[in-house]
Structure formats: C-alpha cells, structure tokens
Amino acid sequence: MKRFASAVTCASVLAVSIGLMGCSTVQPWQKGNLAKPQMSFDSDPLQTRFEDHTYFSKEGASGGYSVGGGGCGCN
Amino acid sequence: MVSRRLLIAVVISAFAGTAGVASAQEVGSRAPNFDLAGSPKPVRMADLKGQVVYVDFWASWCAPCKQSFPWMNEMQAKYGSRGFTVVGVNVDQKREDADKFLASTPAKFTIGYDTTGKVAEVYQPKGMPTSYLIGADGKVRAMHVGFKDSQREELEKEIQAALTAAKK
Numbered sequence: 001m002k003r004f005a006s007a008v009t010c011a012s013v014l015a016v017s018i019g020l021m022g023c024s025t026v027q028p029w030q031k032g033n034l035a036k037p038q039m040s041f042d043s044d045p046l047q048t049r050f051e052d053h054t055y056f057s058k059e060g061a062s063g064g065y066s067v068g069g070g071g072c073g074c075n
Numbered sequence: 076m077v078s079r080r081l082l083i084a085v086v087i088s089a090f091a092g093t094a095g096v097a098s099a100q101e102v103g104s105r106a107p108n109f110d111l112a113g114s115p116k117p118v119r120m121a122d123l124k125g126q127v128v129y130v131d132f133w134a135s136w137c138a139p140c141k142q143s144f145p146w147m148n149e150m151q152a153k154y155g156s157r158g159f160t161v162v163g164v165n166v167d168q169k170r171e172d173a174d175k176f177l178a179s180t181p182a183k184f185t186i187g188y189d190t191t192g193k194v195a196e197v198y199q200p201k202g203m204p205t206s207y208l209i210g211a212d213g214k215v216r217a218m219h220v221g222f223k224d225s226q227r228e229e230l231e232k233e234i235q236a237a238l239t240a241a242k243k
Contacts, residue, residue, distance in 0.1 A: 009079070028202045029166035029195040035136035 106209040111187035118187035127237040128209040135176035137203040143222035151184040211241035
C-alpha cells in the first residue's frame with residue numbers, strides 16, 4: 001500500500017512538473033507575432049466592433065479580445 | 076512524509092520557474108549600459124555619458140509608438156543642442172519590420188536595433204512603448220509606459236527638469 005502511495009506521488013509530481021514546463025511568459029517586447037491581425041479571434045473587425053458595442057451596452061464590459069494596437073495596456 | 080515535502084518543493088520550484096525572476100529597471104537606479112547596431116550610427120550608451128538620454132522601447136506593431144515618434148522628433152530638435160539625446164530601441168525580431176515602419180514614420184533621432192531582445196531583457200519594459208529618462212548622472216529619473224498625446228507636456232517638463240539638473 002505504501003509502495004502504491006509513493007508511486008502515485010511520484011507520478012503526480014512528474015505530471016505537475018511536466019505540465020508546468022509548458023507555461024511560458026510572453027514579455028511585452030515579444031508580442032510581435034501576437035499582434036498580427038491573423039492572430040485575433042475575429043475575422044471581421046467591423047462585425048466585432050458592432051458586437052462589442054452590444055456587449056458594452058448590455059454588460060458594461062468591453063475589450064480584452066486581442067492585443068490589437070500593440071498590447072501596451074495603455075488604451 | 077518525505078515524499079510530501081518533496082512534492083511541495085517541486086511544485087513551488089516549478090511555479091517559481093514560470094514567474095520570471097528578472098527585475099525591472101526602476102526610478103533612481105543606475106541605467107545599465109548597452110551597445111546596439113543602429114542608425115544612423117551604432118548606439119553606445121558609454122558615448123552618451125553626461126547627457127540626458129531618453130531611451131524609448133518601441134516596436135513596429137505598436138500603435139502608440141507611431142504616435143510618439145513626431146513628439147520625440149520634436150524633443151530631439153528642440154533640446155538636442157542642450158545635451159539631450161533620444162535613443163529609440165527597436166525590439167522587432169526582424170530589422171526589416173522596423174525599417175518598414177521607419178519609412179512611413181520618419182525618426183530624426185538615433186535608432187538601436189535590439190533584434191535579440193538583450194537590452195529589453197535588462198530593462199524589462201512593462202509595455203510598448205516604455206520610455207526611460209536618464210539623467211546626466213546616469214540614473215533613471217522617470218519611466219513611462221505607453222504614450223498619449225495628452226502626456227506631451229508632462230514628459231517635456233521632465234526633460235526640462237533633467238536638463239536643468241544636469242547644468243548644476
């Protein structure tokens with residue numbers, strides 16, 4: 001039983017550390033590729049604007065869909 | 076019990092690894108020197124010793140950067156003779172991207188090309204653009220993230236103050 005428990009611990013440690021290796025931080029100066037238009041979720045900027053307007057009116061929330069404009073976080 | 080401690084240690088170290096340990100350049104600290112390929116000539120911070128330097132990190136894909144260029148041109152023209160230098164550090168991975176940007180948005184100040192991001196790693200700009208005003212004593216006097224036209228006056232006042240301080 002003890003053996004089994006330690007095997008489970010080992011496996012979970014491995015899983016967690018391998019999973020976390022996939023995380024990486026994209027620094028602000030590395031966002032060139034993310035800022036490309038093809039990286040945004042929407043294909044039609046006008047339609048998105050329109051939908052954004054609806055969301056904003058209904059939910060009082062807007063933005064946060066892409067790094068359009070450079071992701072400088074200042075606009 | 077031992078394995079539980081091990082588990083906790085591994086999890087904590089794994090998280091620490093993802094957090095990024097490098098610290099940013101702060102106001103009052105000494106601005107690190109750097110050398111970069113540039114235009115019209117290579118950028119050597121050591122050559123700018125004793126001058127007030129405005130280091131601006133920018134990228135071709137950054138919209139507010141485009142707005143800041145006319146202002147930086149203006150500042151360079153206005154205060155250049157008083158020992159003020161604007162250095163625009165471009166962080167694009169491809170220099171062609173930067174040159175394309177510069178063709179439509181002319182820069183009348185020194186540009187450095189940080190294609191590998193080595194200078195950005197040291198300064199750790201928090202966004203694009205981020206600017207550092209470095210006094211004649213080589214210390215960071217001010218840092219700004221982003222650029223808005225409404226900040227023009229405030230930034231100019233900081234430059235004036237830095238130049239006044241440099242004279243003393």
